[in-house]
Amino acid sequence: MKKYNFNAGPSILPREVIENTAKQILDFNGSGLSLAEISHRAKDFQPVVDEAVALIKELLKVPEGYSVLFLGGGASLEFCMIPYNFLIKKAGYLNTGTWAKKALKEAKLFGEAVEVASSADAGYTFYPKDYECPTDLDYLHITTNNTIYGTEIRKEPEVPVRLIGDMSSDIFSRPIDVAKYDCIYAGAQKNLAMAGVTLIIVKDDCLGKAPRQIPTMLDYRTHVEKGSMFNTPPVVPIYCALETLRWIKAQGGVEEMARRAEARAKVLYDEIDRNKLFRGTVEKDSRSLMNICFVMNDEYKDLEKPFFEYATQRGMVGIKGHRSVGGFRASCYNAMPMEGVEALVKCMQDFEKEH
Amino acid sequence: MKKYNFNAGPSILPREVIENTAKQILDFNGSGLSLAEISHRAKDFQPVVDEAVALIKELLKVPEGYSVLFLGGGASLEFCMIPYNFLIKKAGYLNTGTWAKKALKEAKLFGEAVEVASSADAGYTFYPKDYECPTDLDYLHITTNNTIYGTEIRKEPEVPVRLIGDMSSDIFSRPIDVAKYDCIYAGAQKNLAMAGVTLIIVKDDCLGKAPRQIPTMLDYRTHVEKGSMFNTPPVVPIYCALETLRWIKAQGGVEEMARRAEARAKVLYDEIDRNKLFRGTVEKDSRSLMNICFVMNDEYKDLEKPFFEYATQRGMVGIKGHRSVGGFRASCYNAMPMEGVEALVKCMQDFEKEH
Numbered sequence: 001m002k003k004y005n006f007n008a009g010p011s012i013l014p015r016e017v018i019e020n021t022a023k024q025i026l027d028f029n030g031s032g033l034s035l036a037e038i039s040h041r042a043k044d045f046q047p048v049v050d051e052a053v054a055l056i057k058e059l060l061k062v063p064e065g066y067s068v069l070f071l072g073g074g075a076s077l078e079f080c081m082i083p084y085n086f087l088i089k090k091a092g093y094l095n096t097g098t099w100a101k102k103a104l105k106e107a108k109l110f111g112e113a114v115e116v117a118s119s120a121d122a123g124y125t126f127y128p129k130d131y132e133c134p135t136d137l138d139y140l141h142i143t144t145n146n147t148i149y150g151t152e153i154r155k156e157p158e159v160p161v162r163l164i165g166d167m168s169s170d171i172f173s174r175p176i177d178v179a180k181y182d183c184i185y186a187g188a189q190k191n192l193a194m195a196g197v198t199l200i201i202v203k204d205d206c207l208g209k210a211p212r213q214i215p216t217m218l219d220y221r222t223h224v225e226k227g228s229m230f231n232t233p234p235v236v237p238i239y240c241a242l243e244t245l246r247w248i249k250a251q252g253g254v255e256e257m258a259r260r261a262e263a264r265a266k267v268l269y270d271e272i273d274r275n276k277l278f279r280g281t282v283e284k285d286s287r288s289l290m291n292i293c294f295v296m297n298d299e300y301k302d303l304e305k306p307f308f309e310y311a312t313q314r315g316m317v318g319i320k321g322h323r324s325v326g327g328f329r330a331s332c333y334n335a336m337p338m339e340g341v342e343a344l345v346k347c348m349q350d351f352e353k354e355h
Numbered sequence: 356m357k358k359y360n361f362n363a364g365p366s367i368l369p370r371e372v373i374e375n376t377a378k379q380i381l382d383f384n385g386s387g388l389s390l391a392e393i394s395h396r397a398k399d400f401q402p403v404v405d406e407a408v409a410l411i412k413e414l415l416k417v418p419e420g421y422s423v424l425f426l427g428g429g430a431s432l433e434f435c436m437i438p439y440n441f442l443i444k445k446a447g448y449l450n451t452g453t454w455a456k457k458a459l460k461e462a463k464l465f466g467e468a469v470e471v472a473s474s475a476d477a478g479y480t481f482y483p484k485d486y487e488c489p490t491d492l493d494y495l496h497i498t499t500n501n502t503i504y505g506t507e508i509r510k511e512p513e514v515p516v517r518l519i520g521d522m523s524s525d526i527f528s529r530p531i532d533v534a535k536y537d538c539i540y541a542g543a544q545k546n547l548a549m550a551g552v553t554l555i556i557v558k559d560d561c562l563g564k565a566p567r568q569i570p571t572m573l574d575y576r577t578h579v580e581k582g583s584m585f586n587t588p589p590v591v592p593i594y595c596a597l598e599t600l601r602w603i604k605a606q607g608g609v610e611e612m613a614r615r616a617e618a619r620a621k622v623l624y625d626e627i628d629r630n631k632l633f634r635g636t637v638e639k640d641s642r643s644l645m646n647i648c649f650v651m652n653d654e655y656k657d658l659e660k661p662f663f664e665y666a667t668q669r670g671m672v673g674i675k676g677h678r679s680v681g682g683f684r685a686s687c688y689n690a691m692p693m694e695g696v697e698a699l700v701k702c703m704q705d706f707e708k709e710h
Contacts, residue, residue, distance in 0.1 A: 010392055039364070073572065077432075
């Protein structure tokens with residue numbers, strides 16, 4: 001039976017990315033050696049990094065003056081690297097969910113860090129909009145997509161300060177205005193690659209201004225100067241990212257990814273809104289196109305487990321909602337075909353008919 | 356032509372590790388999903404981590420009271436995590452080469468950190484032995500194998516303080532006395548796995564004593580409490596480590612790895628000592644069994660490049676010495692078959708006959 005991978009992350013990758021990565025692990029570029037055992041200093045690997053960086057700059061229209069890095073440790077490590085490198089006097093954070101809150105917590109270890117707006121009181125069911133943003137912030141940190149709660153801001157907010165964006169779960173799903181950011185970071189394991197590499201896009205002239213000593217590995221300058229090769233980078237995850245980037249470009253770039261994300265989300269949200277059994281958990285104008293959260297309507301609460309089993313038997317994988325929200329979450333990253341969403345919708349419709 | 360991978364890292368892995376990892380990337384446990392796209396919370400992945408941890412405890416005879424962790428970021432990130440977590444008043448470091456020096460540099464950001472002994476003046480050509488170790492150290496940090504200079508200490512030093520060991524390039528190549536260490540860490544990309552994961556073995560009751568606030572991701576307690584699942588771990592590199600650990604066990608454990616390493620090193624060092632063209636760069640009792648460094652004798656200096664080309668044409672890969680030492684370095688990690696060393700020795704002998 002065909003399976004559809006709706007996992008929130010690590011998550012679905014294009015089949016050709018998976019196959020090409022496996023192939024290079026067996027024999028890298030016909031060298032007789034595995035991608036898993038070549039030196040990162042090998043002359044065949046530098047072109048992998050160079051091409052990946054060039055594709056990111058091209059796909060996201062990264063302006064001059066930004067560096068693109070591949071680091072290890074995951075986006076969670078960036079939560080402390082951001083204030084280490086950028087917090088001078090005062091930082092602002094939008095509290096839009098679990099990950100945003102974790103990022104804010106780390107910043108507080110380094111100086112003044114304030115919550116500029118929050119949707120915590122409403123169970124994170126919307127993305128804050130009409131808030132007052134202080135003008136004296138070193139940066140405003142935003143989590144552009146909230147994987148757990150299923151909210152997303154699909155456009156940079158209009159604020160009088162520079163942005164830092166955790167885009168772990170929606171990068172490459174739409175065009176972004178990189179020029180508004182001092183730094184963008186993203187764990188790879190949604191729209192970019194297998195887990196194990198973090199993408200950083202950082203404005204060079206913002207670095208070196210924080211009034212503290214930074215451990216070498218936590219200082220973005222270290223990695224900018226060495227082109228992500230200060231220490232051994234995660235070679236295979238970076239190669240996997242390159243394959244995904246090539247795929248995105250071949251499919252039509254982030255504009256096409258946005259078109260597909262909108263089309264997928266419309267089909268699924270329309271069904272959630274129509275189907276008597278289900279309802280969405282998020283205010284309509286904050287709905288994520290990546291993580292589509294829904295629950296059983298109160299009068300059908302006892303059908304939650306039966307529906308989960310019904311859908312699982314029909315090939316839907318990873319649709320259980322995060323434990324803090326409950327219900328269901330269908331993550332629809334770039335590699336999710338419309339066919340997968342249609343299969344899920346069909347499940348919902350058939351299940352409705354039976355109840 | 357058969358190639359022999361003498362790269363210093365990332366480096367040779369057993370062929371079955373490579374093939375099994377590639378296979379799981381195509382289809383993980385027959386699930387229809389790729390290892391690269393499954394959730395780290397999937398019920399199929401927890402057994403991977405559990406088995407890997409259990410094998411490490413078994414192979415290295417890890418005593419009770421230690422935790423085994425898989426983190427991202429590489430051993431270089433540990434250089435700052437060690438003092439963050441363990442430096443209370445004063446730490447000691449053996450300066451045995453480039454990586455040891457880098458580790459000491461990071462410790463100095465956090466408090467008093469002293470060089471207890473050094474072989475820097477001798478170009479790191481020996482492993483320090485008869486030094487006075489202060490008794491008031493929180494820990495003595497040692498780099499058990501120096502990848503660049505080719506020195507190794509194959510037994511824990513007799514010192515009156517607790518040890519912390521960077522074992523990136525010789526872990527699993529011999530039995531170790533874990534009980535003498537508060538922490539052992541190792542980048543995976545030599546004897547364990549593809550690059551992208553760091554192994555940590557830490558004594559639980561040593562944590563939480565350092566007098567400073569530690570960012571969440573840099574606090575070992577975070578990862579101990581969550582069993583390496585605080586954030587998304589590097590799934591594929593961890594799986595690759597599991598495959599290698601299974602292989603080591605099947606081959607006869609670290610005792611057998613030690614026997615093979617000694618046998619390989621004897622064959623190669625004997626040839627270096629015998630062959631009129633070459634000489635070793637390291638004092639005999641400090642010679643590494645993992646990274647075997649040698650240069651052309653002075654009267655044959657101009658044969659360096661020709662020998663490199665000669666050996667490369669005959670399938671030797673990655674034997675160029677590190678730029679700080681020059682000459683040649685044949686890294687002979689666990690997966691290097693005796694056949695590879697014999698092929699290199701044959702190259703050296705045939706080349707000698709021609710000159």
